[in-house]
Every structure is written in C-alpha cells, then in structure tokens.
Amino acid sequence: MNNIDRKFLRKNYSSELAQMKNHFTKNCKTKGNSKIPIIKTNYLIEQEAHCPICGVTFRSGNCNTEHIFPRGIGGDNSNANKIQMCTICNLSRNQVMQSTLEHPPFRKKYVEDTTLTEDFLLWSLSSIDFGIPATKNFPYIQNLFLEIRTGGEEFQNRPTKAYHRLSTWDVGVLPNSPLNHKSKKSKGENKIPKWVSLLNKLFGFNEVEEMERIKRSKEKHISSFSTHPTSINNTQNIDVKPKPETKPKIKLKPKAKPESEPKPNPKAKPKLIESIKQVDIEINEKLFITTIQEIIGDEKMSLSRLGRKLSIWQAENGYEETGSKAFLLLCGLKSSSGLLKSIRNIMGTSVNIEGLAPPFMLEMT
16 A cells, blocks of 8 residues: 555544544543463464564564553553564654653643644554555654664664564464565575466366476486586596696786875865865754754753754745754754754754753753
C-alpha cells in the first residue's frame, strides 16, 4: 500500500481516536498491565523471531511487551493491543511519548495540543501496522524516535521473521508481521512459476525426481569427460614441448632528480576554495543562530515545542522538507548531530538549557 496519508490513517484509526478522546474527557483511569504469556515469549525466542521495528533477533531477555495504543492515553490491555519487540525499541517509544506529551497524566497536553496528541497516537499505531510509509506523515515524531533509538540514523536491518499483534498468532504459527521483508534467495535457487507447478501436478510430473535425474546425468557426463584420452586429467599420451626459457628483461629506472623544496612566497594569496568554505561555515552558523533566536524569542519552551515551531517556520518559508534533521542539513550540519547538541555547540551560553533528561527546557539568556 503506497497512498498512506493522514486522511487514510485518521479514517483507519477513527475508533482509537474516539477512544482516546473519551479517556481524557471523562478522566478515565489507566487500564491494568500484563505481559505476553511466557509460553509465547519462549516460542518467539526458540524461533529466533525478529523485532518488528529494528529486526534484532530475540534472545533470552532482550525483548519486552509493548502496548501499541499506550495505556496512559486510553489504550486497553487486550491481546490485540500487545506486541513483542526488543527492549531498546520498547523503551525508546516510551521516551518519545514522554518527550512529546511530557509527563503523565497526559490530559493537560491533550487539552493544550490535541493535534499533536492525535499525531502521536496515529504514529504509534501505524508504525506497527504499516511501517515507514505511514511514519513519513509524522516526520517530527519519527525523527525524534530515531534520534533516541539510533542517534538519528535509519535502521540497517529489516525484519524477516517478526510476529504481529498477539491476537493474530499462536504457538506453531509462522511469522506474520506486515512489516516483514522477503528474505533474499540464494543465487543457485530455482524459481518455478506457479502455473508450471500446477501443470506438473496435473500430468504427474515430479520436480524433485527430475532435478535428481539431471544432476546424475551431469555427474555421468563429467566422469566420462575425465576418462577421455584427450581430457585434461589424462595427459600421458600427449607430447607437450617445453617452452624455451627466456631471460627477463631488466628495465633500468632513470635516476630521480633531488626534489627541491618550494620557496615560500610572502605575497601569495590564500586559496579561493578555503576562503569560500570559511564563508559558508559562517553563513550557515549565522542562519542557525538567527533562526533559533527568532523562534524562542522571550519565551521559555521545551525542546519538543521548539521542534514543532521549527517545522512551522520551514513550511511558512517554502521549504519542501521540514523537521530538525532537514534544518540541520540546511545549515550545513550533520543531521545525526541532533538539534539539542547543535544548539549547545554553536550557541553556547547564549541559550540556557534546563534538565538532564527530556523534556529539556530552553530559554535565551
């Protein structure tokens, strides 16, 4: 499925959005918590199942139960809302929720910014059911997840043996996650079309027996070739005249002239490329500083709020790509360095940053 936009996701998860709204408007209590049964967890480990997000293989205690629709914003404890993923992805998704919606209870954030809260829920659900094509609708949240999980880099592995929601499988079932990628077949593996297999069954043709017959025929052909009087292995009756030995020609290398050190020229001008690079760095840093100063202003705001206002600024100024990674690239910085780290390195003490963990609060000094 390619056309996965916000409109499609809101329609697809309309009942979940209504469930969250009901949870906050009626001040409902958070539902209880229970993990996937140990018998199913052990089965996943025995099958060497993969994390549906990053593709890591489950081993011993490196996996945990994730509630896809977080209980803190109205999700229930049903099997349809549970999935097993690696511990790091599970913790990273929880960090994204607290960085986006701040600390629980989350009702205050829902009232202040309903759109952001709904976007987070849609991201959380669609990332399990549709994967990357869906998460591209929420670049700020997806980039935040990658920043926490991998430092901003895309995943190198892709799952091929991941299992979907707990309600969709049982012990003995093969991996069924919609995020699974097809494993690469070996080069020598034969591909037989379905219609050929159907005709073979109709006419009683056995593919395996035919392949064995061809293999035996090849082996017989090779053995007959090796015993032939003119074969490479049988060289007793062939007279081979040795080639006359030739003396290798020796090429004399010309004597190398002693290199003379270039004399320094006091009137020499600096290279144009170096001066241009220096100007680019200054311009990029100036753009970074002025933009951050303009967005923060006299306000004291969280890092997540700064990221959202930065995306709005990019959209208003006609930039095709939005988000902190796109802004860092625009300023000539590495996208993996992260917005907070770049602010610390470039702006120094001109920005006061409070907090040792999310949510970080920023204020101009």
